[in-house]
Amino acid sequence: MTTLISEHASFGGVQRFYQHDSSAIGLPMRFSVYLPPGHEGKRLPVLFYLAGLTCTEETFAIKAGAQRVAAELGLIVVAPDTSPRGAGVPGESESWDFGVGAGFYLDATAEPWARHYRMASYILELRELVLREFGADEARCGIFGHSMGGHGALVLALRHPDLFRSVSAFAPIAAPSRCPWGEKAFGGYLGTDRSSWAAWDATELVSQGAVRFPAGILVDQGLADKFLPDQLNPHLFEEACRVAGQPLTLRRHEGYDHGYYFIASFVEDHLRFHAGQLG
Numbered sequence: 001m002t003t004l005i006s007e008h009a010s011f012g013g014v015q016r017f018y019q020h021d022s023s024a025i026g027l028p029m030r031f032s033v034y035l036p037p038g039h040e041g042k043r044l045p046v047l048f049y050l051a052g053l054t055c056t057e058e059t060f061a062i063k064a065g066a067q068r069v070a071a072e073l074g075l076i077v078v079a080p081d082t083s084p085r086g087a088g089v090p091g092e093s094e095s096w097d098f099g100v101g102a103g104f105y106l107d108a109t110a111e112p113w114a115r116h117y118r119m120a121s122y123i124l125e126l127r128e129l130v131l132r133e134f135g136a137d138e139a140r141c142g143i144f145g146h147s148m149g150g151h152g153a154l155v156l157a158l159r160h161p162d163l164f165r166s167v168s169a170f171a172p173i174a175a176p177s178r179c180p181w182g183e184k185a186f187g188g189y190l191g192t193d194r195s196s197w198a199a200w201d202a203t204e205l206v207s208q209g210a211v212r213f214p215a216g217i218l219v220d221q222g223l224a225d226k227f228l229p230d231q232l233n234p235h236l237f238e239e240a241c242r243v244a245g246q247p248l249t250l251r252r253h254e255g256y257d258h259g260y261y262f263i264a265s266f267v268e269d270h271l272r273f274h275a276g277q278l279g
């Protein structure tokens, strides 16, 4: 059952927060959904936004300021939580970059994470729920996100180009197999055999060669982002796209940091990018 927690009128539409029992996660999960004005009875395009480390289903709705443009463009925008909550895995709340708030949008295979930490399957389950319960258009789903979630969006789109027709990211952790955040997460969730990591690494997926998004991928990156030098590595994703022939627009912005002031500055561009591709 999908239970409405709260709703707030916004730019002629409504910002809602829900809880439901997830079969992929095996626990209750929360998500937010923005429904633009006039959504009733229409098959509208839908965008899934995946947030970063320490965030929740509320972060994007509160901080990004996307509702005005989503209302104008007639876009449904859905944002899930960033991990299971209440899984009871020992140590899951001990660090901010692994465990609670840090599910990395993959399906864990290593114990003790494999039972509940299945965020990739969860996003696909949530997509089905949104198509069913909010009447979104199955053929017009896009995905974007920030940092951990920017990478999650890239990976989910690259793994399922049949399900997500457009993809973009803000400051994604672009090559997680080659940075401390990713090595910690992949080592914990997938185990120490690095050969299993490539299937969850956007740069590795692009390097396999198939052009999955011929109309292009959009990435924005702030140049004053404190995580850029050690964690994000957009140049590795850029090079993989160049070699594979995958069209990419990577915009580098002087002075912008990693936070939501950066995201709010460019979120309109991302919504228009997706609306243009989804039609």
Ligand SMILES: N[C@@H](CCC(=O)N[C@@H](CSC=O)C(=O)NCC(=O)O)C(=O)O
Pocket (backbone or CB within 6 Å): 051, 052, 053, 054, 055, 059, 063, 096, 146, 147, 148, 149, 258, 259, 260
């Ligand atoms: N606690 C950390 C900072 C955590 C942080 O910056 N989280 C980012 C995402 S980082 C990659 O996924 C975020 O979006 N935070 C929410 C916000 O409102 O900015 C530290 O101490 O550095």
